[in-house]
Amino acid sequence: LIELDSIAKRYRTGPIEVLALRDLTLTIDRGELIAIIGPSGSGKTTLLDILGCLSNPTTGRYRLDGADVSALDEEALAAIRNRMIGFVFQTFQLLPRHTALQNVALPLLYAGVGRQERERRAAEALEGVGLADRMAHHPNQLSGGQQQRVAIARALVTGPSLILADEPTGNLDSTSGREIMQLLTSLHRRGTTVILVTHNQEIADQAPRVIALRDGRIVEDRTAATV
Amino acid sequence: LIELDSIAKRYRTGPIEVLALRDLTLTIDRGELIAIIGPSGSGKTTLLDILGCLSNPTTGRYRLDGADVSALDEEALAAIRNRMIGFVFQTFQLLPRHTALQNVALPLLYAGVGRQERERRAAEALEGVGLADRMAHHPNQLSGGQQQRVAIARALVTGPSLILADEPTGNLDSTSGREIMQLLTSLHRRGTTVILVTHNQEIADQAPRVIALRDGRIVEDRTAATV
Numbered sequence: 001l002i003e004l005d006s007i008a009k010r011y012r013t014g015p016i017e018v019l020a021l022r023d024l025t026l027t028i029d030r031g032e033l034i035a036i037i038g039p040s041g042s043g044k045t046t047l048l049d050i051l052g053c054l055s056n057p058t059t060g061r062y063r064l065d066g067a068d069v070s071a072l073d074e075e076a077l078a079a080i081r082n083r084m085i086g087f088v089f090q091t092f093q094l095l096p097r098h099t100a101l102q103n104v105a106l107p108l109l110y111a112g113v114g115r116q117e118r119e120r121r122a123a124e125a126l127e128g129v130g131l132a133d134r135m136a137h138h139p140n141q142l143s144g145g146q147q148q149r150v151a152i153a154r155a156l157v158t159g160p161s162l163i164l165a166d167e168p169t170g171n172l173d174s175t176s177g178r179e180i181m182q183l184l185t186s187l188h189r190r191g192t193t194v195i196l197v198t199h200n201q202e203i204a205d206q207a208p209r210v211i212a213l214r215d216g217r218i219v220e221d222r223t224a225a226t227v
Numbered sequence: 228l229i230e231l232d233s234i235a236k237r238y239r240t241g242p243i244e245v246l247a248l249r250d251l252t253l254t255i256d257r258g259e260l261i262a263i264i265g266p267s268g269s270g271k272t273t274l275l276d277i278l279g280c281l282s283n284p285t286t287g288r289y290r291l292d293g294a295d296v297s298a299l300d301e302e303a304l305a306a307i308r309n310r311m312i313g314f315v316f317q318t319f320q321l322l323p324r325h326t327a328l329q330n331v332a333l334p335l336l337y338a339g340v341g342r343q344e345r346e347r348r349a350a351e352a353l354e355g356v357g358l359a360d361r362m363a364h365h366p367n368q369l370s371g372g373q374q375q376r377v378a379i380a381r382a383l384v385t386g387p388s389l390i391l392a393d394e395p396t397g398n399l400d401s402t403s404g405r406e407i408m409q410l411l412t413s414l415h416r417r418g419t420t421v422i423l424v425t426h427n428q429e430i431a432d433q434a435p436r437v438i439a440l441r442d443g444r445i446v447e448d449r450t451a452a453t454v
């Protein structure tokens with residue numbers, strides 16, 4: 001499903017220049033469940049953004065589902081993101097002037113789904129993360145962990161085939177974190193490819209494959225002997 | 228140092244009404260190190276905001292250092308916050324158009340410290356959280372954990388007597404999290420009162436006193452037998 005070939009990512013703005021990823025090569029098959037771990041600043045978010053077609057590598061090649069992503073224009077990329085990818089952002093990125101329900105329904109709006117069906121599916125996604133009683137709240141009327149769960153619900157609502165989650169349990173108590181993992185692992189069992197960035201060893205332990213980054217490189221790529 | 232007496236907090240905006248804290252009574256002595264734990268949505272941030280004079284209780288009384296906080300106007304509260312409190316926000320709340328150094332220097336600017344001294348102390352605070360090489364970056368040029376560490380440095384830069392930290396390690400790998408805890412516990416040993424909200428049991432275990440919230444109430448207030 002995913003082939004990264006000698007990927008590098010350099011950020012350059014004025015005097016600031018950072019080589020966030022260096023010569024990274026990686027293959028991921030359809031249906032895998034992978035945890036990406038590594039120190040703060042090691043390039044995890046940068047890698048996930050490239051996988052999610054949100055950011056272009058500086059050099060190297062990214063083939064997603066056989067297609068060379070760098071050859072695609074923004075419109076084609078947006079269609080791919082909407083059609084097949086669900087992304088949970090490390091900083092949530094909810095729309096402040098919209099309710100939880102409206103935020104979760106947004107990907108369905110882009111996909112052309114009618115209003116009644118959108119609201120039904122968004123409500124169902126919010127129930128799935130324990131927020132049935134917070135649907136009418138705006139983000140600033142939600143706790144940190146509730147905002148994170150809205151971001152998770154939004155990433156799942158279109159039933160994407162690839163879920164990219166950047167530290168989805170960072171603001172959650174262990175019980176809520178476990179509920180989220182149950183949600184993700186059940187989607188995985190039904191064939192969804194799930195890639196999680198996490199700082200939580202308990203979460204990483206549940207993934208059959210763990211990729212460790214350090215200073216923009218892959219330093220370890222371990223697959224559990226038996227799953 | 229801190230006396231909360233029958234504190235309640237109700238949020239009400241249009242149709243939304245939530246009783247976030249209910250009849251909460253609590254005493255905290257100068258120099259304590261306390262962890263506040265509890266499920267997502269249980270009222271931890273709401274409690275911390277009241278302790279930090281950022282939010283007024285709906286009913287009940289808050290005495291800080293002997294003074295009734297509800298009797299003070301916004302100017303007096305701002306002076307207290309600047310002079311004695313360092314606050315690490317769950318969502319960081321960095322100024323996007325300012326560098327890491329400028330963000331960390333801001334409390335010193337409010338305190339009337341001259342520019343050269345501000346920059347020296349801000350640089351020192353950033354070195355203390357491992358960000359010596361990121362001082363000129365803006366928040367959107369930093370990783371999630373780096374933004375969190377800038378927020379921590381900013382909370383410490385004035386040498387406050389009370390530190391309130393809302394999930395300070397949520398976006399940090401275990402090594403960086405441990406470094407932050409070493410920083411906070413060393414300040415505690417030198418007399419600073421430290422109150423941390425955390426979802427991380429390892430962090431909670433390092434506090435002599437742990438307060439557990441559920442549905443806006445204190446359900447447990449445990450002090451370790453020996454420290």
Ligand SMILES: Nc1ncnc2c1ncn2[C@@H]1O[C@H](COP(=O)(O)OP(=O)(O)OP(=O)(O)O)[C@@H](O)[C@H]1O
Nearest residue numbers: 141143144145238245247267268269270271272273
């Ligand atoms: N401005 C607001 N208007 C309405 N309800 C609010 C508002 N802010 C918070 N709430 C609600 O108050 C409750 C407590 O929120 P709080 O942010 O204190 O929780 P928390 O314990 O910090 O949770 P987390 O661990 O997820 O950060 C939540 O149920 C939340 O939905």
Ligand SMILES: Nc1ncnc2c1ncn2[C@@H]1O[C@H](COP(=O)(O)OP(=O)(O)OP(=O)(O)O)[C@@H](O)[C@H]1O
Nearest residue numbers: 011018020040041042043044045046368370371372
């Ligand atoms: N726009 C940018 N301009 C310059 N440098 C950047 C930019 N975005 C990120 N960086 C740098 O690139 C490096 C990798 O960032 P990234 O966000 O991928 O780290 P991360 O592994 O997700 O860290 P964390 O665990 O703290 O979230 C960091 O050192 C960061 O300072």
Ligand SMILES: [Mg+2]
Nearest residue numbers: 045090370371
């Ligand atoms: Mg990150």
Ligand SMILES: [Mg+2]
Nearest residue numbers: 143144272317
């Ligand atoms: Mg909170």
